[in-house]
Structures are given as structure tokens and as C-alpha cells.
Amino acid sequence: MLNNVKVAFSNDTKIFSENSKSLVANIKTGNCLFISDEIVEIYRRAEDENLSFEELFSCVEDANSKKLLIKVSEKLDSLKMWQHNENEILNMRKTKISFDITNNCNLRCKHCCISAGDNLRGKELSTNEIFNIIDRIMLFAPDNITISGGEPMVRNDFFEITEKIRSVYSSYLSLMTNGILIKDDQTAAYLADKYDSFSLSIDGYDETSCSAIRGKGVFDKVINAINLLKKYTDKISLSMVRTSDNSSDTQLFRKLCQSLDVYPVIRVFEPVGRGKEFYERVTVDREFDEHCINWQRVEYNFMSRKIYSYKPQIFSCQGAVSEFQIDQKGDVFPCPMFMNEEFKLFNILDITDPEEFISSKKYITSTGYYNFSKYLPENIPKCSKCTKQLMCFSCAAEIQKMIINGDLEKKCAEYSNYFDMYWRDYECI
Ligand SMILES: C[S@@+](CC[C@H](N)C(=O)[O-])C[C@H]1O[C@@H](n2cnc3c(N)ncnc32)[C@H](O)[C@@H]1O
Structure with missing residues (x-):
């Protein structure tokens, strides 16, 4: 053929x-x-x-x-x-958009990467402006939209926004929520009808561990929301953000998810927003973090007993390619980990000819994209000539973190031996 x-x-x-x-x-x-x-x-x-x-x-x-x-x-x-x-x-590619419809929140999670509720990201948009953004999002021809925040459900027009999305978009729609406002059957049934999946966050396995991050009494409310949603859908995940403080809780968190029959998500802590303060205060043990990541990679290989039998993971960051993050002002970023002004690609409400702008990918020439692209392996001086440049990292945010922490050299030395063996032993077709 x-x-x-x-x-x-x-x-x-x-x-x-x-x-x-x-x-x-x-x-x-x-x-x-x-x-x-x-x-x-x-x-x-x-x-x-x-x-x-x-x-x-x-x-x-x-x-x-x-x-x-x-x-x-x-x-x-x-x-x-x-x-x-x-x-x-191009036809296979799924375009993913995540849209934070508010920065307001009914919780004040200690680690919050976007400082939700503190209103640090500027004013909230009106219903019409949100509708306008939704129409413009359609120009990306998305296959997957996640509605998040802040807490998306705190907006008075949350249900109107949901209706608007469903009037112009029929593909995969997901809701990221703390679950606090899912309090009755009617809400749960409505949401399960409109959304294809739900990502709830709990950051613990019981009242004490959850309240340390999310506040008092939140644990029971999240469990209640999950039980209500479960009557209508089985597409529910539950997350915790792992730090050195709670890393020993992950097993108990997994057990909780198992007992609730929901999919466990363990997020790597990002020291940004309110999380930055938190990071300084709890002094997240980066050595532990690294140990954990390396251990996961090695474990993956040794568990199979065929050390190099798995397919290597290739760096294929989709940020600003097929993934976009839109904040509550309409600013568009390559991904949730690059939501700073310096990485802003454009504002979706400001562009005059959105159709032309989006279809011809004009954002690639923005300063925001240039700043973001510095974290792609091909543009990193240390990596650009290396034959293994695509095999070490899975995402640009991971690279950015290492550069900021000054860990790139150390990581490189560690991975290098590992990949030399890997390169040697991997069988060619
Ligand atoms: C910002 S919240 C917004 C949605 C909703 N209010 C919630 O609590 O799930 C989205 C997800 O980001 C996670 N998150 C918040 N701060 C983080 C950080 N510093 N590092 C990693 N993930 C974080 C939350 O735990 C949550 O799962």
C-alpha cells in the first residue's frame, strides 16, 4: 500500500x-x-x-x-x-482546551497554584463575554473541553454556561470541581447528563488529611458529591497533590479511591501561586520528589523483568499545538503549567479576526510562545545536540522546573547512563 x-x-x-x-x-x-x-x-x-x-x-x-x-x-x-x-x-489529533471560567473559589486550598479566591488574576468576565469565548473556542475545533477554575460551580451563571457550551459543542466535556456544590440528586443528574467526566479533588484520605489542605468539613462534602454523582455516572476521578508532607498518604488515598470505585489521580505539586508560599513553608523535599520520579521509571522497567522491553517515552509536548489553557480573562496559554503573563499566547477576546488568527496559528509568532519554546528540548543548549534529547523528559514544565532549580546538569548525568544502557540493549527491528 x-x-x-x-x-x-x-x-x-x-x-x-x-x-x-x-x-x-x-x-x-x-x-x-x-x-x-x-x-x-x-x-x-x-x-x-x-x-x-x-x-x-x-x-x-x-x-x-x-x-x-x-x-x-x-x-x-x-x-x-x-x-x-x-x-x-492532523485528522487524528484531538484538540484539548481547558477553560477556567472563574478565579473565584469557595475554598482556599493552601497549595492552590492559581491562588484561586484571592482574585489575583484580574476581573471576572460577564456571562456574555464567557459566551463569546465559548464561540471562539469552537474555532479550534476542539475534541475535548475541560471546564475548571477557581471553582467553576461558584459562578451564578454556571448552569447557563453549561447550556451554552452544549448548544454549540457535542464532543467530550469534562468538569473539574471541588464538589462542594454538588449537594443533591437533581444537580448530580443534571451534571452527569451534560458532562462526560468529572475530576474532583480531595487531597487526603480522611477529614484530618483533607482539612490540612482544603479546610474543615470538606472531606464529607466531597464524599457526598461522589456518592451522588455515582448514581448517574462512573466517569469520576479523584485527585490529591503530593508533597513531602503527605507523600506517605498516597497509599491510603488509593485505598479510599478503590473503596469509592473512582479513578485515583496523584498530581505532582507545582510551587506556583499560593503553592509557592506553601512550598517555602513546608519545604517540599525535592530530593524525595526526584527519587520518586526516578524510582517510578526504574520500577516500571524492572517490574516487567525485561528491563528495556517497554517503548521509550518520547517528548511530544502538545502545548500550543493541540492543547490550550484559557484563563478567566480570556488569556490563552500553552498549558496549565505555563499560565504566566510571559507565556501568554494571545487574548481570545482581543483578536479582531479570530477565525483567521486561530486557523493560521498566528500565536506561534507571539513572545509568549517564544518564551515557552525555550523549554522544548531542541532549544535547550545542553540538550539540542544530544541524541537522547527526546527521551529524558515528558513535558516542558518538567524541564522548566529543572532549569529554575538548577537541576538539569544533575538529571542529565543520571539519565545519561541509564539511556546509554537503554540505547545499547534496545533491539532494532
Ligand atoms: C486549581 S483546581 C480548580 C478546580 C477545582 N476548584 C478543584 O479544586 O478541583 C484544579 C486542580 O489543580 C490542583 N492544584 C492546585 N494547586 C496545585 C499545585 N500547586 N500543584 C499541583 N496541582 C495543583 C488541584 O488540587 C485540583 O485538582
Whole structure:
């Protein structure tokens, strides 16, 4: 089926070669494959000579070599590495928008990354302005929208906003809430009808642990909200943010989720917003944090007893590609971890021709995008020439955190040995 297709790698396919092996990785899909350098060289020559796959295959006389080349080419095709796959990727891509409809909140969680409730992010938008944003969000053709905040349900027009979204949008819609205002059957039934899934937060496993972050009496209210929602939906997750203070609580938190039959989400603590103050006060043990992340990676490998049998994780940040975060002023950012003025791509209410602006991706030329792109491995001086640059980190925020903390060198030294082994032992197709 590849026969008439020209041999050409997609622009998003990056190839890194070392010790006669090449890692072929696509930064849009996160797919990757190790193949031999010889095969990469054959493809490169075919590209230079503008050959189709049929012409390339016909040049190979040895039957086994031809069989292998066809197998590798088809495998790369299934992983969407070729230029002709680019449209398929565009069609496959899910655009995710997260929209914080308010910065107001009925709680004052100690760790809150957006200082919700303190109104630090400026004025709240009117119902009409929110409606206008919703119409403009549709220009991204999203497949997935998350409504969050602050606490989205504290807006008096929350139900009107929900109706507005559902009048223009029928795909996946998710609600991130602290659950405090889900107090009766009617509300739970309504929400389950309009939203496809729910992310609730509890930050503990009992009244004492939850109240340390979220306040007194919140635990029971969240459990009540979950029990009400469960009558109408099973798409519920519950989260806790892990810090050094509560890291030993994660097992008990998982047990709680198991008993409630909801999906557990453990978020890595981000020292921003009110969380920054909290971070200084509780002195989150970064060594522990790192130990935990490394341990997870290593454990993943050793558990399977085939140390390198899993597919390497490729850095394929979707920030400002297919993921956008919109705050309660209409400012658009690449992701929730980059919600500072310096990373602002544009304001969705300010642009005069939103259709043209969004479809032609004009935000890529903004200062905000430039500042964000400094945290992509290809732009980091230490990583840009490294063959393993796509294998170390999973997200730009992780890199930013390391640069700010001055940990990049140390991490690099740690990962380097690990990836050298990995590179050596991973079998080529
Ligand atoms: C900002 S809240 C907004 C939605 C809703 N009010 C709630 O409490 O779930 C969204 C999620 O971000 C998490 N979060 C808040 N501060 C954080 C921080 N400093 N680091 C990581 N996650 C954080 C919350 O625990 C919650 O799960």
C-alpha cells in the first residue's frame, strides 16, 4: 500500500543516530522505533533521489533484505513517521482546551497554584463575554473541553454556561470541581447528563488529611458529591497533590479511591501561586520528589523483568499545538503549567479576526510562545545536540522546573547512563 508513496520522512519525525542504531521518533505522536543506521541511510538516499517506495524496493535484489525493508517501511507507516502520514495525524489529533471560567473559589486550598479566591488574576468576565469565548473556542475545533477554575460551580451563571457550551459543542466535556456544590440528586443528574467526566479533588484520605489542605468539613462534602454523582455516572476521578508532607498518604488515598470505585489521580505539586508560599513553608523535599520520579521509571522497567522491553517515552509536548489553557480573562496559554503573563499566547477576546488568527496559528509568532519554546528540548543548549534529547523528559514544565532549580546538569548525568544502557540493549527491528 506504500508503493506509490514518495519516500520522505515527516517534518515532525526526528532521527538520532549513535553506535549504528537510529532512534526514529515523532514529536507530534510520541511514537518511536529503533532501526539500523544502514536502513536510515537507504531512506535518506531514496529521499534525495525522490524515489517512491515501489522504486526503492525494486532496487533491492536480495529477497531477505527486501522483505526487511518492506517490514520496516510498513512499521514506520503504522507509526505515522512518513510525510504522507501528516494529514492522517492532523485528522487524528484531538484538540484539548481547558477553560477556567472563574478565579473565584469557595475554598482556599493552601497549595492552590492559581491562588484561586484571592482574585489575583484580574476581573471576572460577564456571562456574555464567557459566551463569546465559548464561540471562539469552537474555532479550534476542539475534541475535548475541560471546564475548571477557581471553582467553576461558584459562578451564578454556571448552569447557563453549561447550556451554552452544549448548544454549540457535542464532543467530550469534562468538569473539574471541588464538589462542594454538588449537594443533591437533581444537580448530580443534571451534571452527569451534560458532562462526560468529572475530576474532583480531595487531597487526603480522611477529614484530618483533607482539612490540612482544603479546610474543615470538606472531606464529607466531597464524599457526598461522589456518592451522588455515582448514581448517574462512573466517569469520576479523584485527585490529591503530593508533597513531602503527605507523600506517605498516597497509599491510603488509593485505598479510599478503590473503596469509592473512582479513578485515583496523584498530581505532582507545582510551587506556583499560593503553592509557592506553601512550598517555602513546608519545604517540599525535592530530593524525595526526584527519587520518586526516578524510582517510578526504574520500577516500571524492572517490574516487567525485561528491563528495556517497554517503548521509550518520547517528548511530544502538545502545548500550543493541540492543547490550550484559557484563563478567566480570556488569556490563552500553552498549558496549565505555563499560565504566566510571559507565556501568554494571545487574548481570545482581543483578536479582531479570530477565525483567521486561530486557523493560521498566528500565536506561534507571539513572545509568549517564544518564551515557552525555550523549554522544548531542541532549544535547550545542553540538550539540542544530544541524541537522547527526546527521551529524558515528558513535558516542558518538567524541564522548566529543572532549569529554575538548577537541576538539569544533575538529571542529565543520571539519565545519561541509564539511556546509554537503554540505547545499547534496545533491539532494532
Ligand atoms: C486549581 S483546581 C480548580 C478546580 C477545582 N476548584 C478543584 O479544586 O478541583 C484544579 C486542580 O489543580 C490542583 N492544584 C492546585 N494547586 C496545585 C499545585 N500547586 N500543584 C499541583 N496541582 C495543583 C488541584 O488540587 C485540583 O485538582
